[in-house]
Amino acid sequence: MTRGLTFSEAFWDSDIIGTYGWETLCRRMKEGRKVCTEVAHYLKDRAKAEADYSKALQNLARKADGKEETGVLGESWRNLKAQTERIASVHEEASSLFSSYMEEVTKFNEEQTRVKKQTEENVKKYIQSKKNEFQKTMSLKKTYEDKCKDFNNAEETLKTAKSSVTTKKNELEKAESKVNKAKDNRENADMAYRSSVDNLESTRSTWERETIQGCNQFEDLEVKRIEYLRDLLWRITNVDSTVCLNHDNCSESVRNILENCDVATDIQDFIENNKSGSKKPDPVLYENYYNGKALPPSRPPAGLPLALPKQAPARPPVKPPSPTRPPPRPNFRL
Incomplete structure (x- = not known):
């Protein structure tokens, strides 16, 4: 793998007070923290979803009695x-795994946040x-430049005064005094400016050294974050794969039993375990009340309506017996 640029090589600004590169790295660190937080929230919600689904399946299994079915089909249903x-x-x-991963990534993110901050x-x-040092240096530089201009103007005024025949002695002395004073001011401003530049360079060197360390620290945090999240996401998908594999194994267990489910066999299994007997009840016979003989019931052919009983022929009216004779005995014929 070809070595690329590092953070400490790729995020500088040509402007001495520019901060765009460093702000880019800080923004990346903030984005990394946000990603870890999102992963933690995902794991928290995923753990809840898995727990709710587990509870729903447990309730569903409790409601499924499965005692009524017999044979291999009953075995399949109970399985x-x-x-x-x-x-x-x-x-x-x-x-449970997702909850532990959530706690893990939260701690990892908190530690990274502490070091980043x-x-x-x-x-x-x-x-x-x-x-601050740069602004001070620029201010002293302007003062130095202004003092240089003042000295140049004082020298020009003195030269003009010397070349003029009308210049009085006190005016010449006054011009010479201004030159000397401007010279002192220029030298003092020059010293202050030089000292400020030296201080600025010292501050810049310290800042550069600390920034390089900060860039290296940020890059190290980013490497750890990417490696950690890559490993964590891999473990999350392994949990999903394990769940799916167990799902399939459970389904395969039921299918293996169902392969042995034969309709005729299950019917015979029910018969053998629940049969009550093979002897049918005898027909109920007609029994005459007077002679005690039992006759089988006469049944019309299947599908035909029962015939109405024939009416007996009309008989002539019978005279009532005389009071002195007993009534005749009825003559019943079978």
Whole structure:
């Protein structure tokens, strides 16, 4: 792999008080913290979702009794209930893993945030010192330039006074005094300006050294963050793969039993375990009240309506017996 640029090589500004490069790195550190926070929120919500799903599956399995079905189909149905409970347990374990990952990434993010804040505040302090020293130096430079101009003007005035025949002695002395004073002011301004430049360079060197350390620290944090999140996301997907694999294994367990489910076999299994007997009840016979003989019931052919009983022929009216004779005995014929 070809070595690329590092943070300490790629985020500088040509302007001595420019901060765009450093602000870019600080923004990247802030974005990295936000990503870690988003991952933590994802894991928190994912753990809750897995826990809720596990609870729903457990309730679903409890409602499925499965006692009424018999044979291999009944075994399959009861195994499906058991496998549902197993899947619920798998999702409960996944919820626990996601919760532990959430706590882990939160601690990692907090530690990174602490180091980022410390590094950023340290470099920011030197940035401000460099800026203040630079502004002071620019102010002293202007003062020095103004004093140089004042000295040049005083010298020009003195030269003019010397060349003029009308210049009085006291005016000449006064002009010479102004030159001397302007010269002293120029030298003092020059010394202050030089001293400020030296201080600025010392401050700039310190800032540069601290900034390089800060860049290296930020790059080290970013490397650790990317490596950590890459590993964490890999572990998250491994949990998903494990859950899916367990789902499939549970389904395969039910399918293996269903492959042995034969309709005729299940019917015979029910018959053998629940049969009550093979002897049908005898027909109920007609029994005459007077002679005690039992006759089988006469049944019309299937599909035909029952025939109405024939009416007996009309008989002539019978005279009532005389009071002195007993009534005749009825003559019943079978």
